[in-house]
Amino acid sequence: MKTIPVGVAAAAVAISLVLTACTATPPAPTASSSGTTAPKASVLRVWAGSSTPITVDFNPFHVDTALFGTYGPIYEPLFFYNQLSADPPTPMLGETFAYSADGRTVTIKLKPNLKWSDGEPLTADDVVFTLGYGPNKSDKLTSVTATDATTVGAKYSTPQFTNESQLLGATMIVPKHVWSKVANYMKETNPKPVGSGAYVVKTTSDASYTLTANADYRDGPPPISDVQYLGLDSNQSGQDMLTTGQIDWTGMFVANPDTVTGDGAIATMNAQQDPTVIVTCSDAAKGCKGAQTDPAVRQALNAAIDRPALAEKAWAGLVGEANPAFVLLPRDQQWLSDPALAPSPQSPNAAQAQQILEAAGYAKDAKGFYAKDGKEVDLDLFSPDGWTDYNDAAKLIAEEAGKAGVKVTARTVSEAEYWTPVTNGDFQLAMYGLTQSLVADPFSNYDQYFYGKSTAKVGDAPTRGQNYARYANGVVDAAVEAAGATNDPAAKKAEYAKIQAQIAKDLPYIPVVLNASQAFFNTKGFTGWPTNDNLYADPLPYLSVAPAIVLLHLKPVS
Amino acid sequence: MVFYLRRIAFYLVTLWAAISLNFLLPRMMPGDPAAIMIGKLRRASGGRELSEETVKAIYALLGADKSVPAWDQYLAYWGRLLSGDLGVSSTRYPYPVATLIGNALPWTLLMVGAATVISFVLGIVIGAWVGWKRGTWLDHLVPATSLLQSIPYFWLALVLVAAFSVQLRWLPIVGAYDVFAFPSGPEWSWDFMVSALYHAFLPALTIVISSVGGWLLGMRNMMVSTMSEDYVLTAEAKGLRPSRIRDRYAARNAAIPSLAGFSIALGFVVAGSIVTEQVFSYPGIGKLMIQSVQGLDYALMQGVFLVITLTVLAANFLMDLFYGLIDPRVRSHG
Numbered sequence: 001m002k003t004i005p006v007g008v009a010a011a012a013v014a015i016s017l018v019l020t021a022c023t024a025t026p027p028a029p030t031a032s033s034s035g036t037t038a039p040k041a042s043v044l045r046v047w048a049g050s051s052t053p054i055t056v057d058f059n060p061f062h063v064d065t066a067l068f069g070t071y072g073p074i075y076e077p078l079f080f081y082n083q084l085s086a087d088p089p090t091p092m093l094g095e096t097f098a099y100s101a102d103g104r105t106v107t108i109k110l111k112p113n114l115k116w117s118d119g120e121p122l123t124a125d126d127v128v129f130t131l132g133y134g135p136n137k138s139d140k141l142t143s144v145t146a147t148d149a150t151t152v153g154a155k156y157s158t159p160q161f162t163n164e165s166q167l168l169g170a171t172m173i174v175p176k177h178v179w180s181k182v183a184n185y186m187k188e189t190n191p192k193p194v195g196s197g198a199y200v201v202k203t204t205s206d207a208s209y210t211l212t213a214n215a216d217y218r219d220g221p222p223p224i225s226d227v228q229y230l231g232l233d234s235n236q237s238g239q240d241m242l243t244t245g246q247i248d249w250t251g252m253f254v255a256n257p258d259t260v261t262g263d264g265a266i267a268t269m270n271a272q273q274d275p276t277v278i279v280t281c282s283d284a285a286k287g288c289k290g291a292q293t294d295p296a297v298r299q300a301l302n303a304a305i306d307r308p309a310l311a312e313k314a315w316a317g318l319v320g321e322a323n324p325a326f327v328l329l330p331r332d333q334q335w336l337s338d339p340a341l342a343p344s345p346q347s348p349n350a351a352q353a354q355q356i357l358e359a360a361g362y363a364k365d366a367k368g369f370y371a372k373d374g375k376e377v378d379l380d381l382f383s384p385d386g387w388t389d390y391n392d393a394a395k396l397i398a399e400e401a402g403k404a405g406v407k408v409t410a411r412t413v414s415e416a417e418y419w420t421p422v423t424n425g426d427f428q429l430a431m432y433g434l435t436q437s438l439v440a441d442p443f444s445n446y447d448q449y450f451y452g453k454s455t456a457k458v459g460d461a462p463t464r465g466q467n468y469a470r471y472a473n474g475v476v477d478a479a480v481e482a483a484g485a486t487n488d489p490a491a492k493k494a495e496y497a498k499i500q501a502q503i504a505k506d507l508p509y510i511p512v513v514l515n516a517s518q519a520f521f522n523t524k525g526f527t528g529w530p531t532n533d534n535l536y537a538d539p540l541p542y543l544s545v546a547p548a549i550v551l552l553h554l555k556p557v558s
Numbered sequence: 559m560v561f562y563l564r565r566i567a568f569y570l571v572t573l574w575a576a577i578s579l580n581f582l583l584p585r586m587m588p589g590d591p592a593a594i595m596i597g598k599l600r601r602a603s604g605g606r607e608l609s610e611e612t613v614k615a616i617y618a619l620l621g622a623d624k625s626v627p628a629w630d631q632y633l634a635y636w637g638r639l640l641s642g643d644l645g646v647s648s649t650r651y652p653y654p655v656a657t658l659i660g661n662a663l664p665w666t667l668l669m670v671g672a673a674t675v676i677s678f679v680l681g682i683v684i685g686a687w688v689g690w691k692r693g694t695w696l697d698h699l700v701p702a703t704s705l706l707q708s709i710p711y712f713w714l715a716l717v718l719v720a721a722f723s724v725q726l727r728w729l730p731i732v733g734a735y736d737v738f739a740f741p742s743g744p745e746w747s748w749d750f751m752v753s754a755l756y757h758a759f760l761p762a763l764t765i766v767i768s769s770v771g772g773w774l775l776g777m778r779n780m781m782v783s784t785m786s787e788d789y790v791l792t793a794e795a796k797g798l799r800p801s802r803i804r805d806r807y808a809a810r811n812a813a814i815p816s817l818a819g820f821s822i823a824l825g826f827v828v829a830g831s832i833v834t835e836q837v838f839s840y841p842g843i844g845k846l847m848i849q850s851v852q853g854l855d856y857a858l859m860q861g862v863f864l865v866i867t868l869t870v871l872a873a874n875f876l877m878d879l880f881y882g883l884i885d886p887r888v889r890s891h892g
Binding site for chain 1: 587744
């Protein structure tokens with residue numbers, strides 16, 4: 001749609017470029033030229049990680065390609081779950097919710113007098129419609145009805161306790177009067193979204209998109225009148241734009257954050273959450289091949305690696321300590337069954353690694369590497385080329401494993417060659433990132449990554465979950481199912497204790513570090529950002545929903 | 559006439575081969591685009607179960623369907639191509655490939671095209687002059703510009719951005735125009751054109767700096783060898799003005815080999831400049847190419863390669879005809 005104007009304008013530009021290439025006088029430095037034309041301090045400029053060209057898509061069902069502002073600023077869920085705290089969820093469209101004792105009935109009460117951005121009323125009918133629409137459909141949902149204009153009752157065939165944050169915190173409520181007319185939601189790009197959030201779309205281009213305050217927002221229009229999201233193609237550009245004051249908010253890895261925060265205008269926060277691991281194809285019965293299918297080899301690797309050195313050399317010391325129970329500390333402290341499980345060993349112990357291997361019947365061969373039954377342990381560890389932190393970490397891990405007598409070869413592959421073997425199980429070891437549970441309960445970690453029904457045999461991709469380690473353990477499976485059916489903390493913790501004991505011993509994912517999650521924001525032009533004392537939301541602009549909460553707290557400095 | 563018919567037939571066969579290769583190459587790459595997209599969806603949806611229906615829809619969409627024989631896929635590929643349908647991008651679903659390429663192409667043609675022309679003209683003019691003054695201090699220009707060319711482009715661009723955009727703040731860091739002043743994108747106004755020109759300056763400059771050395775070296779050396787030709791000696795003996803000998807006799811003939819290289823360079827302009835576009839977040843084809851290869855976006859990959867193939871062939875064809883015109887020997891032996 002923009003082809004002709006771009007072409008014509010650019011043609012004119014190029015002609016003048018040819019004619020005046022060397023004499024063209026720049027009008028003025030960018031900072032001041034943009035600053036004088038748009039001095040309104042209430043325009044917040046964000047780089048949430050979009051690359052150019054930006055393709056306009058505000059369809060909340062396109063979880064992969066929709067633009068960042070879609071989730072939270074435009075469309076809202078019923079409640080906001082703060083992934084950094086164990087506090088109860090904050091009401092958004094919903095006011096209260098209640099679970100029946102068996103967990104199969106959820107009753108949701110909406111706030112009164114809600115409105116869509118086109119002025120239509122937002123009622124329980126819209127919520128009923130949303131829960132039965134498109135990808136939200138679930139075969140476990142037996143009925144969903146609106147008992148009155150602000151009350152919704154949903155009945156399920158199985159207990160839904162563990163699904164709470166998905167249902168109430170991650171399902172974007174959409175207007176029935178718009179989406180019931182959409183023929184195919186997968187093909188819809190929804191360029192003019194009708195949402196319930198504090199912002200509506202103002203303008204878009206292939207370099208940026210701008211949201212503006214929703215004048216009819218239920219709590220009054222937000223103080224930040226416009227939010228412009230940019231597309232940039234490299235972290236270096238993001239860092240340069242940040243230091244020169246051209247963007248106000250971003251989340252990205254900066255190895256030396258002092259260079260950005262040095263002059264006091266930009267503040268940073270680094271709340272590490274997501275575990276970086278070595279994923280192993282762990283179960284020979286599922287078709288995995290290689291020495292890593294022996295838990296002893298995985299335990300030896302776990303003992304041999306030098307995590308502080310990895311953190312320093314591959315991640316500039318900006319990462320946190322991971323633990324083999326896969327709980328986020330201190331948030332999930334109440335779910336950690338055994339304090340000895342946290343954190344993972346923080347100093348390399350080659351002697352212990354060798355002990356483990358020798359006890360399991362391995363012996364060193366002529367080359368100094370461990371072997372069993374005449375077969376040398378020879379492991380392949382790969383990571384996507386250009387993901388330099390993974391590449392560096394893999395190299396260091398291979399070195400340290402070698403010192404302990406375990407032969408590991410680190411190699412890099414193209415991104416295309418990375419995902420297919422990882423999903424299909426055609427690998428031995430890979431550097432990988434897990435997504436931390438978004439609520440103060442590690443259930444989704446266990447369910448997604450360790451549960452037997454979340455995996456598939458080698459050659460197939462799992463249809464639910466992401467258990468790419470092909471991990472299968474009857475004790476874990478039973479405990480995951482039992483924990484999912486109860487809402488009693490003590491009973492749940494007992495089940496988690498069983499899971500944690502098994503996975504810390506079996507190590508299908510060898511924890512390495514907690515990945516850095518650096519956010520940078522302009523505190524000179526805007527106040528109200530989250531602080532370590534007031535972590536009301538995670539200040540990473542690429543998250544879902546949390547950025548909308550941050551935007552509502554911000555005020556421009558006049 | 560026979561010469562031209564033969565050339566046209568040759569190019570038709572080449573075109574067929576190139577388009578067929580374009581069909582084959584993405585299918586020979588490792589990895590499965592549907593698996594990549596499902597994996598991304600799974601991570602993006604935060605643990606929500608992907609329904610059987612969605613998974614099937616993605617396999618159908620991404621054409622990795624093993625049940626359709628390759629020959630039928632090939633015929634369908636030609637059918638779509640002839641009707642101008644380049645398919646739908648999977649990395650930027652549901653955008654049509656033709657739209658993505660159409661939006662990127664003008665920026666590539668103009669910025670990279672202008673930089674290529676400027677670099678060629680500068681290289682030829684300076685090269686002719688340096689060759690003419692051979693043996694003087696001007697010869698130092700040759701190693702100097704070659705040195706600039708041997709600097710890794712990525713590094714050169716980063717240093718220039720750090721100096722002129724971040725430290726001095728004379729030039730913009732990213733973009734093809736001021737996104738803050740023009741949030742709705744390109745428009746027809748004087749201000750916009752000034753902004754676009756201002757933003758194109760540094761990316762174009764980096765391309766010129768890193769490519770002018772090659773043209774200069776080639777032209778200088780041709781100039782030196784041309785000047786030892788008999789007809790230059792004859793011209794001197796006739797007592798012609800040195801400037802006339804330099805421009806009309808030596809430089810004109812010395813430039814012919816460079817022209818051939820120039821036609822190929824022009825053909826490759828549409829491939830864009832992957833690194834330039836990445837460093838400056840400048841819109842263009844190179845970026846689409848790298849994104850499509852990383853995301854195994856077959857449709858986009860084929861679309862981009864098709865455009866590049868067609869342009870390179872067209873540039874070569876034109877240069878063939880042009881050569882036939884200016885050099886009769888090519889026609890009789892072609």
